[in-house]
Amino acid sequence: MAAEKLAQAAEALGVEIKVETQGSIGAENVLTDNDVRNADGIIIAADKDVDRSRFVGKKVLAVGVAEGIHHPESLIEQVQSAPVHAADGGSGGGSAAGGSGAAGGGKERSTVYKALMNGVSYMIPFVVVGGLLIAISLALGGDATAKGYVIPEGSFWADVNAVGVIGFELMIPILSGYIAYAIADRPALVPGMIGGWIAGHGEFYDSEAGAGFIGAIVTGFLAGYLVLWIKKVKVPKFAQPIMPIIVIPIVATTALSLFFIYVIGEPIAWVFTHLTDWLSGMTGTSAVLLGALLGLMIAFDMGGPVNKTAFLFGAGLIATGNQTVMGMCAAAIPVMPLGQGLATLIRRRLYSQQERETGMAALFMGMFGISEGAIPFAAARPAQVIPANMLGGAVAGAIAGVASVEDAVPHGGPIVAVLGAIGGVPMFFLAVAVGTLVTAITTNALIDIKERGNRGAAALATAGAGAVSGTGAAPLVPEPVLAGAGAGPGAGAGTAAVLTKAPAAPPAASPATEPPAEPEAAPQAQTEPETEPRPEPLAEADAADDDVLSGYLTGQTVKVRLEAGTKDAAIREMAAMLATTGKVTDLEALVAAAFAREEQGSTGLGEDIAIPHAKTDAVTAPVVGFARSAEGVEWGSLDGTQAKLIFMITVPEAAAGDEHLRILAMLSRKLMDTGFRERLSAAPDEAAVLTVLREVQ
Numbered sequence: 001m002a003a004e005k006l007a008q009a010a011e012a013l014g015v016e017i018k019v020e021t022q023g024s025i026g027a028e029n030v031l032t033d034n035d036v037r038n039a040d041g042i043i044i045a046a047d048k049d050v051d052r053s054r055f056v057g058k059k060v061l062a063v064g065v066a067e068g069i070h071h072p073e074s075l076i077e078q079v080q081s082a083p084v085h086a087a088d089g090g091s092g093g094g095s096a097a098g099g100s101g102a103a104g105g106g107k108e109r110s111t112v113y114k115a116l117m118n119g120v121s122y123m124i125p126f127v128v129v130g131g132l133l134i135a136i137s138l139a140l141g142g143d144a145t146a147k148g149y150v151i152p153e154g155s156f157w158a159d160v161n162a163v164g165v166i167g168f169e170l171m172i173p174i175l176s177g178y179i180a181y182a183i184a185d186r187p188a189l190v191p192g193m194i195g196g197w198i199a200g201h202g203e204f205y206d207s208e209a210g211a212g213f214i215g216a217i218v219t220g221f222l223a224g225y226l227v228l229w230i231k232k233v234k235v236p237k238f239a240q241p242i243m244p245i246i247v248i249p250i251v252a253t254t255a256l257s258l259f260f261i262y263v264i265g266e267p268i269a270w271v272f273t274h275l276t277d278w279l280s281g282m283t284g285t286s287a288v289l290l291g292a293l294l295g296l297m298i299a300f301d302m303g304g305p306v307n308k309t310a311f312l313f314g315a316g317l318i319a320t321g322n323q324t325v326m327g328m329c330a331a332a333i334p335v336m337p338l339g340q341g342l343a344t345l346i347r348r349r350l351y352s353q354q355e356r357e358t359g360m361a362a363l364f365m366g367m368f369g370i371s372e373g374a375i376p377f378a379a380a381r382p383a384q385v386i387p388a389n390m391l392g393g394a395v396a397g398a399i400a401g402v403a404s405v406e407d408a409v410p411h412g413g414p415i416v417a418v419l420g421a422i423g424g425v426p427m428f429f430l431a432v433a434v435g436t437l438v439t440a441i442t443t444n445a446l447i448d449i450k451e452r453g454n455r456g457a458a459a460l461a462t463a464g465a466g467a468v469s470g471t472g473a474a475p476l477v478p479e480p481v482l483a484g485a486g487a488g489p490g491a492g493a494g495t496a497a498v499l500t501k502a503p504a505a506p507p508a509a510s511p512a513t514e515p516p517a518e519p520e521a522a523p524q525a526q527t528e529p530e531t532e533p534r535p536e537p538l539a540e541a542d543a544a545d546d547d548v549l550s551g552y553l554t555g556q557t558v559k560v561r562l563e564a565g566t567k568d569a570a571i572r573e574m575a576a577m578l579a580t581t582g583k584v585t586d587l588e589a590l591v592a593a594a595f596a597r598e599e600q601g602s603t604g605l606g607e608d609i610a611i612p613h614a615k616t617d618a619v620t621a622p623v624v625g626f627a628r629s630a631e632g633v634e635w636g637s638l639d640g641t642q643a644k645l646i647f648m649i650t651v652p653e654a655a656a657g658d659e660h661l662r663i664l665a666m667l668s669r670k671l672m673d674t675g676f677r678e679r680l681s682a683a684p685d686e687a688a689v690l691t692v693l694r695e696v697q
Contacts, residue, residue, distance in 0.1 A: 002045045002065050002068030002069045002072075003019040003021050003068075004668070004669050004672045005068060005069050005072040005672060006019055006043065006045070006068055006072045006075070006076070007019055008072070008672065008673075009072035009073045009075075009076055010072075010076060012073070013073060013076055013077075015076060017076075018031060018035055031054075033054075036054055036055060036058065039058060040059070040079075040080070041058065041059040041060070041061065041079035041080060041082060042055045042058050042059065042060045042061070042079070042085075043061050043063075043068070043075050043076070043079050044060065044061070044062040044063070045063055045064065045065050045067055045068030045069075045075070046062070046064070046065060052085055055085045056085055056086065057084060057085070058084065058085055059079055059080070059081075059082040059083065059084055059085075060079075060082055060083070060084075060085040061075060061078055061079040061082040063075065111182075111183065112221070114182055115179045115180075115182035115183045115220070115221070115224060116179060116217070116379065116380065117380065118178050118179065118181065118182035119174070119175040119176065119177075119178040119179035119182070119216075119217070119220055119379070120175065120376055120379045120380045121178075121354070122174050122175070122177075122178040123171050123174050123175040123178070123375075123376060123379070124354065124358050124376045126167045126168070126170050126171035126174055127167075127168075127171050127358075127361075127372060127373065127375055127376055128358065128361040129164070129167045130164045130165065130166070130167025130168035130169075130170075130171060130372075131164070131167075131168070131361065131364075131365040131370045131372060131373050132164070132361060132364060132365065133160055133161070133163055133164030133167065134161055134164035134165065134168065134368070134370060135164075135364060135365055135367070135368035135370055136160065136164075137151060137157040137158070137160040137161035137164060138151070138161070138368055138415070139368060139415065140157055141155055141156070141157025141158065141160070141161070142157070168372060169200065171213075171372075171375070172196050172197070172199060172200035172210070172212070172213060172215075172216045173192075173193040173194070173195075173196035173197040173200065173216070174193070174196070175196060175213060175216040175217065175220065175379060176192045176193060176195055176196025176199065176216040176217070176219045176220035176223065177189050177190075177192035177193030177196055177220070177223075178192070178220070179192060179216075179217065179220025179221060179223075179224060180192025180193075180195075180219075180220045180221075180223035180224040180227065181224075182224070183220075183221070183223075183224025183225060183227075183228060184223075184224045184225070184227035184228045184231065186244065187227050187231070187243075187244045187245075187248040187249055187252070188223050188224045188226075188227040188228075188252065190249040190252075190253055191223040191226065191227065191249060191252035191253040191256050191257075192219065192220050192223035192224065194253050194256075194257060195219030195220070195222065195223050195253070195256045195257060195260060196215075196216040196219050196220065198219070198257055198260050198261065199211040199212075199215030199216050199218070199219045199260060200212065200215065200216065202265075202268070202269070202272075202305070204260075204261050204265065205260070205261050205262075205264075205265020205266065205268060205269055206265070206269050207265065207268050207269040207272050207305060210303070210304065210305075211264075211265075211268050211304055211305065212301045212302065212303040212304025212305070212307070213301070213302065213303070213304070213375045213378065213379055214301050214304055215260075215264075215268070215304065217379065218264070219256060219260060222256055222259070222260075223252060223256050226252050226255065226256060227248055227252050230248050230251060230252060231243075231248065235247075268305050269305075271305050271306070271309075272305045272308070272309055275297070275305075275306065275309040275310075279293075279294075279309070279310070279313045286401075287324070287328075287401035287402060287404070288398045288401050288402055289398075289401075290325070290328065290401055291328040291331075291394075291397035291398040291399070291400055291401025291402070292394040292395075292397055292398040292401070293394075293397070294310045294313075294314065294325070294328045294329050294332065294397045295328065295329075295331075295332035295335075295390075295392075295393035295394040295395065295396050295397025295398065295435070296390045296393060296394045296397075297309060297310035298310050298311065298329055298332040298333055298371070298393050298397070299332060299335065299336050299371075299386075299389040299390045299392065299393030299394070300386065300389075300390055302336060302371045302372055302374055302375050302378065302389075303371065303372055303375075307371070310329055311329055311333075311410070313325065314326035314328065314329040314330075314407075314410070315329075315410035318407075318408065318409075318410060323406035323407055323408055323423065324401070324404050324405065324406050326406070326407040326408075326409075326410060327400050327401075327404070327405035327406045327407040327422070327423070327424070327428070328397040328400045328401050328405070329397070329407070329412060330369070330400070330405070330407040330411065330412035330413070330416055330422065330428070331396040331397060331399065331400035331405060331412070331428055331431040331432055331435065332393040332394075332396045332397045332400075332412070332435065333369045333371050333411075333412025333413055334366040334367065334368075334369050334371070334412055334413040334414065334432055334436075335366075335389070335392045335393050335396045335432060335435035335436050335439055336366070336371050336373070336374035336378075336389045336392070336393065336439065337362040337363065337365045337366035337370065337371060337372075337373030337374045338362070338363060338366035338367075338432070338436040338439075339366075339374070339388065339389065339392050339435070339436045339437075339438070339439025339440045339443065340359060340362050340373075340374045340377040340385065340389075340439070340440070340443065341359040341360065341361075341362040341363030341366060341373070342359075342363070342436055342437070342439075342440035343359070343377075343439070343440040343441075343443040343444050344356045344358075344359030344360075345359065346440055346441075346444060347444045347447075347448070348599055348600065348601070349601050349602060349636065350444060350447050350448065350451070353600070355376075355377070355380075358376050358377070359377075361373060362374055362376075362377070366413065366436075367413060367414050367415060368413050368414075368415045369411050369412040369413025369414075369415060369416060370413070371412075374389060377443075381447065381450075383446075383450075384443060384446035384447050384450060385443055385446075387442070387446065388438075388439050388440075388442035388443035388446060389439055389443075391438055391439065391442050392435040392436060392437075392438040392439030392440075392442065393435060393439075394435075395431075395434055395435045395438050396431045396432055396434065396435025396436075397431075397435075399427065399430060399431035399434060399435070400427065400428060400431040403424055403427035403428075403430075403431070404424060405422065405423065405424040405427055405428045405431065406422065406423035406424060407421060407422055407423075408421045408422075408423070409421045413432075414429070414432065417429065548690055548693050548694055548696070549624050549663060549666065549667075549693065549696055550622075550663075552622045552623055552624040552663065553623075553624040553625065553626060553690075553693060554581070555686055555687075555690060556577075556580050556581050557577055557578055557580075557581060557623060557624060557625035557626065558625070558626050558627075558686045558689050558690060559573075559574075559577055559625075559626070559627040559628070559686075560627075560628050560683070560684075560685060560686060560689060561627075561628065561629075561630060562574075562627040562628060562629040562633070562646065564629075564633065565631065565633065566633065566634070567598070567610075567633055567634065567635050567636070567643075568595070570627070570629070570633050570643075570646060571591060571594045571595065571598075571612055571648070572591055573627070574612070574625050574627055574646065574648040575587055575590050575591045575594065575648070575650075577625050577627070578590070578619075578623045578625050578648065578650060581623055583619050583620050583621045583623050584618060584619050584620075584623070584650075585617075585618055585619070585620060586618040587618070589616060589617075589618035590614060590616055590618040590619060590650060593614035593615070593616035593618065593650075594612050594613070594614040594648070594650075596614075597612065597613060597614050598612065602635060602636035602637065603635070604635030604636050604637035604641075604643055605637060605668075605671075606637045606641055607641060607671070607677070608632065608641050608642065608643060608644040608645055608677070608681075609643065609644075609645050609646075609647075609671055609677075610633070610635040610637070610643035610645075610646045610647075611646075611647045611648075611649065611664065611667060611668075612646070612647075612648050612649075613648065613649035613650065613651075613664065614649075614650050614651075615650075615651055615652070615653045616650065616652070616653050617652055617653045618650075619650045619651065619652055620652060621652065622649075622650065622651045622652070622663070623649075623650050624647060624648065624649050624650075624663060625647070625648040626645075626646070626647050626648075626689065626693065627646050627648075628644060628645060628646070628680075628681070628689075629642075629643065629644050629646065630644070632644045633646070644681065645671075645677065645680055645681065647667055649663050649664065649667075651663075666696050667696060670695060670696045676692070676695060679692045680692050680693070
């Protein structure tokens with residue numbers, strides 16, 4: 001959609017443009033070296049990192065996808081004054097990208113955010129593989145003992161467990177290394193990974209617990225910015241080739257490692273020691289207070305020094321006959337992964353597809369007391385996830401404390417109760433369940449609050465940008481236009497556009513005078529369908545139905561007034577309409593498939609448009625329906641508009657291929673045309689609707 005908007009704006013402004021899209025199916029319409037060489041400027045509208053090395057020496061304007069949809073004209077004019085991308089800008093865009101984004105009033109993600117997300121995305125497979133292998137090996141090959149769950153040495157499951165442990169050990173340096181890589185490219189990878197390894201192994205700085213994922217985030221950013229600083233040092237020309245390969249990695253790795261061991265490591269060891277002493281002095285206080293404190297500590301850093309302090313404190317008291325402290329810890333340990341996994345199920349639209357898959361793995365890990373399953377969520381959204389984890393952990397620990405839950409082994413999670421190591425099983429499960437629910441609800445509430453704040457700030461920034469630029473972008477393009485369509489779960493990763501002036505482009509003043517003419521042309525376009533000779537009888541329209549969306553949409557599948565007032569009812573009503581074609585073999589299966597697609601993310605695109613769709617063998621051939629709602633149906637669109645123009649696309653699962661994507665693309669391109677939407681809304685009957693829809697090609 002951003003690509004379509006940019007192309008339309010370029011045509012209106014009299015400039016030539018070529019747009020490369022980078023979506024889930026890969027790059028399309030790729031820019032060639034000649035395209036880049038001849039370009040006067042580059043617009044990157046993306047919510048992920050785009051390789052900018054090919055744009056060195058060109059003016060580069062970088063913004064978020066939504067900006068490409070909302071204000072394409074403004075972007076095209078702003079790129080002429082954008083900063084030139086330098087060779088040392090790095091693949092992440094560096095300062096040039098940030099400057100262009102700021103200058104344009106765009107909403108490109110910050111370098112810090114992108115770096116953090118880069119590290120998290122590479123870390124997730126290690127968490128999932130390591131955690132699941134450990135959980136499986138414990139479940140099938142472990143025995144509950146006073147020392148915890150022990151797998152017999154030399155057994156098959158011991159080997160499986162060892163592989164899982166390797167995955168867990170690697171996840172911390174991977175997180176650190178790829179944060180550093182996103183900031184300063186390849187020279188930062190080695191110092192980032194080695195720094196992360198040191199952060200995860202407390203023996204380097206005399207601590208029984210490593211710094212965990214929080215330490216990895218610290219070392220990742222330290223490594224990245226240290227390398228950026230070293231890159232700025234002027235060296236003789238003969239030394240330049242060896243700087244990124246030898247000098248920078250060695251200097252940065254040595255400096256960072258020693259700094260962590262001798263400067264950062266000491267406070268971590270101090271925290272570990274003094275927290276243990278402090279907890280020892282609280283064993284005679286209220287069980288509710290002690291349980292809540294232990295739950296807070298367990299949930300804070302999931303394997304870091306604070307977590308380990310609480311865990312080892314509880315484990316150490318088992319030998320003295322006090323099993324209630326470990327019972328408090330055991331109830332809190334699974335709350336974080338279970339809570340984050342449940343959060344992805346409750347509010348799926350708040351999470352990407354990768355996060356939802358990680359959530360399922362976290363649920364599994366939580367059942368086996370592997371709190372690290374929540375680390376990807378905490379690393380990605382620390383301000384929202386960590387407080388929610390701590391609140392849920394505190395609730396679980398407090399309930400377990402009140403109920404005097406006991407745990408005879410140094411481990412946590414439902415698996416402990418299943419294998420008979422828990423005393424007070426019903427209250428243990430109640431504590432886990434309540435803590436999990438509190439974590440899930442709080443996480444989603446905090447994420448929702450942040451998103452609402454971001455949308456509000458984005459609207460203010462957009463309004464301000466329009467006023468400063470003076471391009472008249474706000475009157476030209478209604479705000480918002482299909483807000484967030486390119487940034488939601490499963491959406492395309494981004495759009496990169498290369499802009500060149502047309503050989504016979506209008507003078508500089510022309511773009512300023514052309515836009516006002518656009519609104520005047522729109523009413524003219526609206527009246528054309530009424531003045532042109534069109535076949536009025538419905539029978540004649542049906543005869544030409546094969547001209548509408550490759551024949552998939554016919555007079556049978558058009559309804560000018562939808563009766564339903566809710567999304568679910570609308571989907572059912574439209575599915576029943578599609579069934580009249582005889583191509584639907586199982587109406588309920590079709591409805592279920594459409595509902596399942598909505599669960600993955602709303603198909604409400606904004607601008608009063610919704611396109612529910614489903615791939616299912618409940619249909620024998622592709623069928624498309626259209627219905628119009630006068631009052632509008634709440635569809636969960638990010639721009640807050642209700643759906644009044646609703647298309648439903650269904651294709652067989654077995655023979656779908658990319659047909660549904662082709663239909664979606666055809667519709668999306670045409671629906672970007674304001675005049676087309678207005679004509680479609682004004683069409684008085686089914687025949688007139690079909691006449692308008694024949695424009696879709």
